[in-house]
Amino acid sequence: MATVTNWIDHLSAKEVVGAVYPGAGSTETLLVILGVVFWIGWHVITARSESEKLSRLARKRHGANDHKSNVTEW
Amino acid sequence: MTDQLGALTVIFTEFYYWVTVVLMFLIHVGFCMYEVGASRYKHHQHTLMKNTMVIPLVTVTWFFFGWWIYWAFPTGPGIAPSIMTESTALIMDDSTFSAKWYAPNTEFMAVNLGDHISGVFWAAFLLFSWTAASIVSGAIIERITTFAFGILAIAIGSFFWVIDAAWGWHFDGWMLKILGYHDAYASGVIHAIAGGFALGVLMVLGPRIGKFSSSGEPRNIGPRNPWLVTIGLFLIYTGFWGFYAACNIPIFDLGPEYGMEGVTYWTATNIYVTPTTLSGITYNFLMSLSGGLLAGYVVAKGDPFWTYSSGLAGIICASAGNDLYHPIQAMLIGAIGVVIAYKMHYWVERKFKIDDAVGAVAVHGYAGFAGLVICGFVLNGYPSSGYNVGAMWDGSTYASINPLGQFLGAIIMFVVLGLIPGYVLARILNAFGKLRIPREVEIAGLDYEMMEDDRDAEKAVASSTR
Numbered sequence: 001m002a003t004v005t006n007w008i009d010h011l012s013a014k015e016v017v018g019a020v021y022p023g024a025g026s027t028e029t030l031l032v033i034l035g036v037v038f039w040i041g042w043h044v045i046t047a048r049s050e051s052e053k054l055s056r057l058a059r060k061r062h063g064a065n066d067h068k069s070n071v072t073e074w
Numbered sequence: 075m076t077d078q079l080g081a082l083t084v085i086f087t088e089f090y091y092w093v094t095v096v097l098m099f100l101i102h103v104g105f106c107m108y109e110v111g112a113s114r115y116k117h118h119q120h121t122l123m124k125n126t127m128v129i130p131l132v133t134v135t136w137f138f139f140g141w142w143i144y145w146a147f148p149t150g151p152g153i154a155p156s157i158m159t160e161s162t163a164l165i166m167d168d169s170t171f172s173a174k175w176y177a178p179n180t181e182f183m184a185v186n187l188g189d190h191i192s193g194v195f196w197a198a199f200l201l202f203s204w205t206a207a208s209i210v211s212g213a214i215i216e217r218i219t220t221f222a223f224g225i226l227a228i229a230i231g232s233f234f235w236v237i238d239a240a241w242g243w244h245f246d247g248w249m250l251k252i253l254g255y256h257d258a259y260a261s262g263v264i265h266a267i268a269g270g271f272a273l274g275v276l277m278v279l280g281p282r283i284g285k286f287s288s289s290g291e292p293r294n295i296g297p298r299n300p301w302l303v304t305i306g307l308f309l310i311y312t313g314f315w316g317f318y319a320a321c322n323i324p325i326f327d328l329g330p331e332y333g334m335e336g337v338t339y340w341t342a343t344n345i346y347v348t349p350t351t352l353s354g355i356t357y358n359f360l361m362s363l364s365g366g367l368l369a370g371y372v373v374a375k376g377d378p379f380w381t382y383s384s385g386l387a388g389i390i391c392a393s394a395g396n397d398l399y400h401p402i403q404a405m406l407i408g409a410i411g412v413v414i415a416y417k418m419h420y421w422v423e424r425k426f427k428i429d430d431a432v433g434a435v436a437v438h439g440y441a442g443f444a445g446l447v448i449c450g451f452v453l454n455g456y457p458s459s460g461y462n463v464g465a466m467w468d469g470s471t472y473a474s475i476n477p478l479g480q481f482l483g484a485i486i487m488f489v490v491l492g493l494i495p496g497y498v499l500a501r502i503l504n505a506f507g508k509l510r511i512p513r514e515v516e517i518a519g520l521d522y523e524m525m526e527d528d529r530d531a532e533k534a535v536a537s538s539t540r
Contacts, residue, residue: 018188019181028179032138035178039134047221047508053523054219054515062518067116070525072532 083325084190090324091194097316098201100309102129105208108306109215111299112379112432116519117216124215124223128207131224132231136200138178140232144199146173147240154248154469157461171246198320199239202264205317207231209268210496212432214275216282217516222503229499230271238263238491242483245347245459254458254466254473255483258344259321259355259393261445262487269439270492273428278500279509281429283516292423295431297379307382311363314389318359318396321345322352332460348460350397361401362392365408373416383433384412387441391415394449394480398456407448411441439492443484450480 003024113121146164175182207227242249243263249255297303329337341349366388374380391411392404419436453475457463464471503509
């Protein structure tokens with residue numbers, strides 16, 4: 001996986017290759033796909049949990065000042 | 075880098091932008107404090123988390139597509155030819171400033187020993203993107219879902235503002251060539267667009283419950299923690315210093331850049347690669363801040379919330395031309411912007427029942443719009459670029475700065491890329507029932523369950539320590 005295994009060889013080459021991260025030149029597109037899946041997945045998961053939470057809270061029909069009974073001292 | 079002087083220039087530029095990014099982080103800290111200070115106790119944690127999530131959501135989308143858009147779209151596409159490619163298509167060729175290098179799967183969007191600038195420049199623009207999204211965040215507190223805000227934040231932070239930056243905040247942008255558009259420190263490209271976008275969302279979202287009486291009279295739901303608001307706004311001022319520096323190119327030789335044979339002229343430049351100085355814009359930053367504060371104190375009758383906000387509005391209004399104004403011009407323009415923003419805020423609130431919880435539309439939108447228009451008169455005739463200055467509407471040369479071009483630019487920023495997209499997206503989210511939280515939750519408070527859990531936990535701890 002290592003793109004660079006010897007810095008002396010790497011930096012003394014006739015043309016130094018700039019990209020030094022693991023998998024340079026072969027994995028970037030796959031990484032972007034993984035990143036997009038992670039990003040979209042976050043929206044799906046949080047949207048679902050937020051809808052459930054809001055529905056649950058709405059059903060309880062608390063008053064405007066009910067939260068005051070939940071105020072803690074810590 | 076094998077030449078020592080060249081290496082020093084590159085490393086200095088890299089470090090310069092890196093410092094501006096760290097400074098600009100304070101803008102977001104300030105926005106978080108400011109919003110929590112302006113919200114009511116039962117909504118505090120939700121308000122904080124909503125704006126905090128701007129950071130990851132806009133960052134990842136900025137990496138995936140936002141930065142690419144900036145480099146791809148200066149020509150419109152299809153409106154005015156690029157000075158690099160002479161084509162009106164998207165800029166995706168092999169030239170130095172092509173979007174080709176900024177797709178997320180290229181080797182320049184990573185650690186690259188041959189590129190010391192892309193990452194810090196990407197980050198500087200990213201921090202501008204957070205600001206655009208954060209401006210919207212404040213206006214809509216206490217009633218929007220986190221899901222909807224996330225979508226809106228990505229839309230303004232990684233898409234719409236970037237389009238306007240490509241058009242009007244890029245040395246090759248079509249708005250410079252056709253309109254003579256000038257907006258050195260983003261009165262329009264950040265503030266007017268974000269203010270317009272927020273207004274579009276507010277038109278659909280509606281006011282907080284209780285904001286207006288049954289007869290339509292607005293009620294004041296003032297900041298609940300004025301000290302947090304104070305510190306928040308001071309932090310935003312501080313970050314704004316970094317923003318100003320980040321809008322400059324710190325060191326550049328304009329002689330060869332403009333094709334002047336045998337001329338060497340090293341200077342700092344603005345984003346359009348026209349000369350200014352960090353020293354000069356420091357005068358103007360402080361004088362426009364002062365003009366805003368002085369005017370705000372008068373029009374708001376000493377109200378601290380509006381006085382602090384007016385300092386910000388003063389800078390925003392003068393920002394379009396603060397690369398060239400005299401400091402006293404900057405001060406007076408800042409003061410004028412504040413009066414316009416303050417009066418407009420209350421007029422719109424009464425007339426259209428718009429509940430802008432923190433005055434974001436006024437401070438950013440109206441002050442930014444006014445700043446662009448004023449700039450057109452004060453800098454009338456100045457070249458919008460150092461490259462090939464020509465006539466308005468020509469398209470192949472750069473028009474000079476002028477009042478009509480600035481007014482049209484302000485409309486593009488506030489209405490075309492701000493208000494309309496904000497309104498349309500909010501309507502779509504609303505149609506799916508995803509925009510606004512249920513009425514019962516708004517009354518109970520978005521933090522109700524969290525507070526209830528805290529109370530139970532406190533009871534459990536107390537009982538175990540008896």
